[in-house]
Amino acid sequence: MLHRxxxxxxxxxxxxxxxxxxxxxxxxxxxxxxxxLPYTANLPKCLVPVCGCPLLEWxxxxxxxxxxxxxxxxxxxxxxxxxAFAAQQKFPGLIVRTLFNPFFAVxxxxxxxxxxSDALRDGGxxxxxxxxxxxxxLDKLLREAQAPVSVTIDRKSRYDDDDMKVQIDGLRLxxxxxxxxxxxxxxxxxxxxxxxxxxxxxxKSAMETVLRDTDGFRRWYLSAVDRLAKNDFGSVxxxxxxxxxxxxxxxxxxxxxxxxxxxxxSKLQDKSRAVSA
Numbered sequence: 001m002l003h004r005x006x007x008x009x010x011x012x013x014x015x016x017x018x019x020x021x022x023x024x025x026x027x028x029x030x031x032x033x034x035x036x037l038p039y040t041a042n043l044p045k046c047l048v049p050v051c052g053c054p055l056l057e058w059x060x061x062x063x064x065x066x067x068x069x070x071x072x073x074x075x076x077x078x079x080x081x082x083x084a085f086a087a088q089q090k091f092p093g094l095i096v097r098t099l100f101n102p103f104f105a106v107x108x109x110x111x112x113x114x115x116x117s118d119a120l121r122d123g124g125x126x127x128x129x130x131x132x133x134x135x136x137x138l139d140k141l142l143r144e145a146q147a148p149v150s151v152t153i154d155r156k157s158r159y160d161d162d163d164m165k166v167q168i169d170g171l172r173l174x175x176x177x178x179x180x181x182x183x184x185x186x187x188x189x190x191x192x193x194x195x196x197x198x199x200x201x202x203x204k205s206a207m208e209t210v211l212r213d214t215d216g217f218r219r220w221y222l223s224a225v226d227r228l229a230k231n232d233f234g235s236v237x238x239x240x241x242x243x244x245x246x247x248x249x250x251x252x253x254x255x256x257x258x259x260x261x262x263x264x265x266s267k268l269q270d271k272s273r274a275v276s277a
Contacts, residue, residue, distance in 0.1 A: 023069040026120060027059060028221075029129030030076030030104035030112045035251045036130075044078045046129045047085060048249070050258045054085065055132065055249055058262050062135045063125075064091040066142065071096045072119045073129075074112040076104025106217065113221040114207045120200045126221070128191030132258050134245035134265035141194050147237035148199030149228060151176065153187040155242050162250075164189040164222060166238060173236040176226045187238065189222065190246050194239075202228055202235055 033045025040048060046056040056073070063071055075082045075098050082098060089096045099119070101112045113126065120126075125138070141152050151166065151173055159165050165180040166173055166187045176189060195203060206224035210216050229236040245265060247257045 023067070024119060024122070024124035025063050025068045025071045025127055026113065026116045026124065027056070027071060027073045027127045027129055028109045028112045029056065029082060030074050030101040030109070031129070032077040033130065033250075036249065036254075037252075039252065039255070044075075044082055045249070046073070047078075047081060050132070050249070050255070051262050053262075055130070055258070056082070056085065057089070058132055059127065059129075060089060060091060060094070060096065062133055062138060062265075063127075064094045065135045066138045068125065068138075069093055069095065072116055073098045074101050074116050075099065076101045076112070103217070108218050108220055110207060110210060110219045110221040110223060111217055114204070114211060117200070117204045117207065120195060120203070121197065123195045123197045123200050126193040126195065128248075130249045131191035132247050132249060132261055133190070133192065134261070137190075137241045137244045137246050138192070140241050140244070141192060141239050144239050145194040145237070147171075147235060148196050148202055149225060149236045150194045150199075150239050151225065151236060152190050152192040152194075153238045153240050154190055154244075154246070155187045155240065158182075159185050159188060164191070164220075168238045171237045172234060173225075173229050173238045175229055176222050187240065190241065191248065193225070199235070202232060 029046040031045065033040040036045055036048065047054045050058060060071060073082060073086055079100050086096045086098050099116055101115055103111050141150065153166050161178065164176065164178055165185040166189055167175040167180055167184045168186045203224055206227045210219055210223050210227060225236060245261055247261050248254060249258045
C-alpha cells in the first residue's frame with residue numbers, strides 16, 4: 001500500500017541531539033527477491049532501479065538526510081554487485097559498508113541480523129532491504145521511540161495474509177507475526193525498527209534463543225521481537241507513522257507504487273535543498 005507524503009522536512013541539526021548513540025543503520029539485503037522476478041533475474045532486489053536509481057540508493061538518501069552516519073548492508077545474493085555499488089556511494093559524513101551472509105541461500109533474515117549483531121551493540125536502526133520510505137518516517141521513529149525495541153507501524157482498514165501484523169496495547173507491542181487473527185490485529189510493521197543499547201542486547205539474546213529452534217535458521221528476525229514482546233513486558237513498543245509515505249517492494253505490482261512514492265519525496269528533497277541554498 002502506498003501512503004501519502006508529508007511535507008515536514010527533517011532538521012538534521014536538531015536530530016543530532018536525539019540520535020546520539022543511534023547513528024548506525026543495518027539494511028537486510030541478502031536475498032534475491034524471487035517474488036520480484038523478472039526484475040531480480042540478474043539483479044539482487046536492493047539494486048532494482050526505481051525511477052532510475054537502485055532501491056538501495058533511495059534508502060541511503062533518506063538515512064543520510066536523517067543524520068545516520070554509518071550503514072551496514074548485509075549481502076548475500078550477488079554480493080559482489082552490492083559491494084561494488086556500496087563502494088561507489090558518496091554521501092558526506094556517511095560510511096557505507098557491507099557484511100556478507102554466507103548462509104543467505106538456506107536461511108532467512110534472522111540469520112542476517114544475527115551476523116550483524118555486533119554492529120548494533122550501541123543500538124541503531126534495522127531496515128528491511130525492500131522498504132522504501134520518505135525521510136519523515138525515520139525522523140518520527142527517531143524522535144518518538146522510547147522503548148528498548150521500537151517497531152514502526154502503520155494502520156489500514158484490513159490486513160491480508162502477507163502483512164506482518166501487530167497487536168498493541170496503548171504503545172506496548174504485545175505480538176507480531178503474519179498469522180495474527182483479525183481480532184488481534186491493530187496495525188502492521190513496515191520493516192523498520194530502532195534499538196537502544198539495552199534493546200540490542202535483548203534482541204541478540206532473543207535471536208540466539210530462536211536460532212536454537214529446529215527451524216530457527218528459516219525464521220524472520222521479527223520472531224525474536226515477538227518473543228521479547230511476549231516474555232519481557234514493556235521491552236517492545238510501537239511508533240505509528242500512519243499517513244506518511246512508505247511502501248514495500250516485494251512483487252512486480254509494487255513497482256508502480258514505489259515509483260510514485262520516490263517521485264514525491266525526491267521532489268520534496270530537491271525543494272528543501274533549494275530553500276537551504
